[in-house]
Amino acid sequence: MRIDIITCLPEMLDSFLGNSIVKRAQSKGLVTIEVHNLRDYTTTAYKQIDDYQFGGGAGMVMLAEPIATCIRNLQSQRTYDALIYMTPDGKRLEQKAVNAFSLLENIIILCGHYKGVDERIREQFITHEVSIGDYVLSSGELAAAVLSDAIARLVPGVISDETSALTDSFQDGLLAPPVYTRPVEWEGKTVPEILLSGNHAKIEDWRFSQALERTKNRRPDLYQNWTDTNQ
Numbered sequence: 001m002r003i004d005i006i007t008c009l010p011e012m013l014d015s016f017l018g019n020s021i022v023k024r025a026q027s028k029g030l031v032t033i034e035v036h037n038l039r040d041y042t043t044t045a046y047k048q049i050d051d052y053q054f055g056g057g058a059g060m061v062m063l064a065e066p067i068a069t070c071i072r073n074l075q076s077q078r079t080y081d082a083l084i085y086m087t088p089d090g091k092r093l094e095q096k097a098v099n100a101f102s103l104l105e106n107i108i109i110l111c112g113h114y115k116g117v118d119e120r121i122r123e124q125f126i127t128h129e130v131s132i133g134d135y136v137l138s139s140g141e142l143a144a145a146v147l148s149d150a151i152a153r154l155v156p157g158v159i160s161d162e163t164s165a166l167t168d169s170f171q172d173g174l175l176a177p178p179v180y181t182r183p184v185e186w187e188g189k190t191v192p193e194i195l196l197s198g199n200h201a202k203i204e205d206w207r208f209s210q211a212l213e214r215t216k217n218r219r220p221d222l223y224q225n226w227t228d229t230n231q
C-alpha cells in the first residue's frame, strides 16, 4: 500500500515516520509513505502557499494552485483510490473507515493548515473528508499521522502478532478487556486468577464478559449498537 501525504509542514511528520509501526511497515516494504512539501509546487518567487480569504476575516486560506499541481503530479504517476482531506468538519474517523482505507492500494492525504484549503480543491479532488475528533488542531499533520498509523497497522504483515490487530478495541464493536503482565502481585493487587488457569476457553469467556462490561460502563452508545446487532 502507498500513502502520499501533502503538507506545508513536512518536518512535523519526521518523528512519526522515523519511529514505531510505520517505520517497520516501510522497512519491510509493506507500506510506502511519501511526504510532499507544498512549497515545492508553488510558482511564485516567495513560494506562497496561502492568501487572505475573500470576504474578510481572520486567518489565511491555502491556495488552490500548488495543491492542484501536487495532486495532478501524483495522479500522472499512478491511480489513486481515495483522496482524503483532514479537516475538523469532516466525517469523524471510526475503525470501520480505517479498515476500508487499509484495503486500498494508493491514497493521498491532504493536510489542512490555517483556515483550511480553498473550497474549490475540495470540490475538484477530494473523495473523503476526515476528522479525527470534535476538537481543532493547529494543522492537519497530526491528524494525517493518526490516520496513517491506524491504516498501516492493519496491512497484513505489519504487526507481527497477526491476531493482535483483530482484538483491538472497536474491531468487534466493543472496547478491549483489561490486560495484565508480570508480576502476579503488584502493590497488593493480584492478577485475576482465571488468567493464570491455562483454560483458554474460560479465559476467552472472561475476556468477552469484561469487554461487554467495560463497553456498557464507558461507552453506552457502542454497547447499544452491539446489542442491537448481536441480539
Ligand code: ADE
Binding pocket: 086, 087, 088, 112, 130, 131, 132, 133, 134, 135, 136, 137, 138, 139, 140, 143
Ligand atoms: N485539522 C484540524 N483539526 C482537525 C481534526 N480534528 N481532524 C482532522 N483534521 C484536523
